Amino acid sequence: MLIQSPDASSFTRNDRRALFLMSLVAFFAGLSGTSISHTLPFARESLGLSEGDMFRIFAITRAVSLLGIAFAIKADRDGRRAPFIAAFIMLIVGNAATAFLPGTLAFTVTQSITRIGVVAVAALAIVVLAEELTPAVRAYGMGIYALAGSLGAGLGLILLPIAERSEGSWRILFGISALGLLALPLLNQFLEESRAFRKFETNVTFTRALSAGLAKHFWPLAGIAFFVAAFSSPAFDFVFERLINDLAWEAGPARFLLIVFSGLGALGLLFGGRMADSMGRRQTTAVALVLGGVGGIGFYTLGSGWLLAPSILLASFGASMLVPAFAAHRSELFPTRV
Template sequence: MAARERVAVLDDAAVARALLPRTSVVTEREESPGVFVSTDGPTSSYRRVVTVGDAEADGRRRVTQRVDIQPAIPYWGWFFGPPLVNHLAKIGGPDDKVPMWFPPDHMDERATATLSRLGVMAFVLGYGATLLTQSITFIAGEFGADKGAQGLALASVRVDILLALPLTLWADRHGRRRLLVGGTIAACVLTALGALAPSLWLLTGAQVLARAVINASIITIAVMVAEEMPSGARAWSTSLMSVAGFFGGGICVMLLPVADLSDRSWRILFVVPLLLLPLAVRAARGLTETQRFVAHVENRTERVRPLEVLRTHRRRFLLLAASASLLSVFATPASQFLNEFLRTERGFSGAQITLFLTVTSIPGGIGIVVGGWLAEKGRRLVGATATFVGVGATVMMFISSGAGLYAWSTLASIIGAAAVPALGVYGAELFPTEARSAANGGISFASRIGSVVGLVFAGELGDRIGLPRAFAYLAIGPLILTVLILVAYPETAHRELEDLNPEDTALPPTG
């Protein structure tokens, strides 16, 4: 419980405003004169007491306000709690402006706590999802693999989606929570098996299994966010999940100097998920099934047939599947060959790669959060602009060196990251509950196809003409996507899922 007391000398109009129930970040109810409690908001306990003193010589009054708050933010309260408490402690009016770091829609206790716990799962999964990408150049050093072999290994591991697809279908039939919890636990264990691999190809096989459950679990997080968050906070919440995954991947980046200690020390990085497993299990205990899935099950009258449902949403599915493929044909190889490019074409050591990725990638977290906030005002313009500028800056990075390399990479990180929440939320928004996970699994499959094409192309062509020119050719895909976003994507900001998918069961009213 946090307590804050503020004192201000106010005129009569400001005093009157301070004595009204708030309606912005929290919705208050006046319990007694000058005493307010929350009926809706991101807190598990909230009480505001306003005391007004006698008039001073100039007619103004001394107002003392005490706020006792318990933010409903498990695990992340150390980061988000203080700014929330300080904002709510300010003396102001009932409809004071919502801060930019908070979504432009009400987040109640359940939504806030659920988002926090999903963030922990995203953090753990983010490490596993990033691991092979970051360590492949060091793994290749032990096994003597050239760029072509690395590209083939990275492309081969993309068949994980063939195993992830049945898992997403299972989630549409049996529930989101069960898939997410079981998948995260399995991901940690299967990733650790890679530490025992005697060859690049056996490591690739272990990663196929691990990444299958990782990707199915990440898809499930996106679905749970869409189903649990209010309509004006879905993109913003998606951005926070991306940041949480980014932090998990950041742990992997920070450990890269360990992989550079010897030819075999990269194996240590594959054991780390076992250390993160207790955190994931603890967070999972507080997760519940999504309200929309529960409502769907309670009103279901026949066996779930996700693939049949998708046929009635064929146009939406093909649009998003094509988009995912066009983006991945560039984004995946650009990400996965970056360390190889830095090590072999720019002469970076493991420590220098870590420094570069840290300096240039951390600002991407800002781009993700700002992109999520802007996307709540409109998805399409944010998504198209971020894609176009981000891809262009990435191409410039690969043809630069010295300070230009850092500058272009940072710009690509900030601007390009804004596309993640703006576009990522569409997959869950445009499909009904009965097929939401399956649809996103299919979109991920299309993304893998683009990834495989891009990885093989970049690997083979990179050995012949160099990675910079290879990525200039691959950038054609995202440029086509930019046009698609502007001319074919619907606007979904502030629209309920039941509005976008009329066949869904409406949630019962709350309160």
């Protein structure tokens, strides 16, 4: 089936406003949130850490990132706008602080703060888009939002040669993320409270929501999200580590391989979004999981560059397809109040 992109006229003025603001945030979140992964080989050597040490730091930051749920709870009670802006500021400031504070402890603390912001921004941006975008273009719009995040991550790859200049120059890439603060005036001026949000006198607790019948949706989706994160997060974080230290690639060719083939794979964001809008969220999610899994296994089991390239493309395309389809699916199965 030929999957065509919706016409620009399919997006209302409100759709465009919400999508532009969320995409702007996604760009800077992508640039900031991937700094730790892009600079991993350089930061690890500069800090004098082993691969095991760095893996433990990643585990700590991922565990602490669960505190981002507090922003979601606040958003359900008092509105999306204020927690979203606060989380974005936390993300940018935490990542930029990594550039200036020396030592392993400071690195761990600032990146933990950053991960809290990443989790909160990602969760609330999807909620805002789900509540603001027209249903017919919702998944496609989420694909555009995620594509903006990929562009930010791609810019980080393009700037990676800065990290090769000297032992501590990798910190410059973290400092560049402070440019995200330039988006704050636009957010303050044009980001309105979600039209779907209503403040209730009594709050719906998590257990009450599940007992009301939402458990049949929550647990399958939570299970999928858990296993995807459990396998994809470390796989993504150690991509450069594998190419540069395990396979002895130079930083330049490794960067070129990722920019080209993960860049092509990012087109799955648009393809997956449109496929989810036209064929269904569940079918698209299933296809995306298979493609991403096959590609990821290929990347970490194959050593030839001729096989690594299609593995990266397949993994990136599948992971990209999953983002808008799964985001739209989970947001539509739960009432705005929860």
